[in-house]
Amino acid sequence: MKRQIGLAFLLCLILTGCGQLGERIKEPVTFYYLRAEYAYSTDSGIIGSEEREASGHKDNLSYLMALYLIGPSEEDLVSPIPRGIRFLSAEQTDTRVELKLSDTANVLTDAEFSLACACLTLTCLDLTGAETVTINSGSRSVTMTRENLILYDSSMTAPTEETQ
Secondary structure, eight states: OHHHHHHHHHHHHHHHHHHHHHOOOSSEEEEEEEESSOOTTSSSOSEEEEEEEOTTOTTOHHHHHHHHHHOOSSTTEEOSSOTTOOEEEEEEOSSEEEEEEOOOTTTOOHHHHHHHHHHHHHHHHHHHOOSEEEEEETTEEEEEESTTOOOSOOTTSOOSSOOO
16 A cells, blocks of 8 residues: 555656646746845855746736745745735836835845845846836835946955055
């Protein structure tokens, strides 16, 4: 009896794995989240990305932001936005995106809010092709572009020449 249960369990695992291998993302979008673990001495940085399925909503920024707030599916990433924070609205022009979130002042420090905005900015820049992203949350407002995001700190690299 134990062998039959074991074989049935193994068969379920194999079939489940095979089904997932055949699934391909048909309409991919890239979401940026914080890495669950990171080291300042590595080149991987604090922000990581994952591809998700847009399911026919690739041009619907409100849908994609709601999907983003669900959080990452990969275990090595974590959402920079705490549960309970709601996505309120998104406005988009050719070069600008403006997002409005519920107030984060009581749940995110200024540094955490900046990291969350960096993740949201990278996500929106990739999704929309916009040049600037403004995120409003309560009394906080941050505007970012790809140019003012520093994703790698090169200040700690060893000098190439010895100075005297």
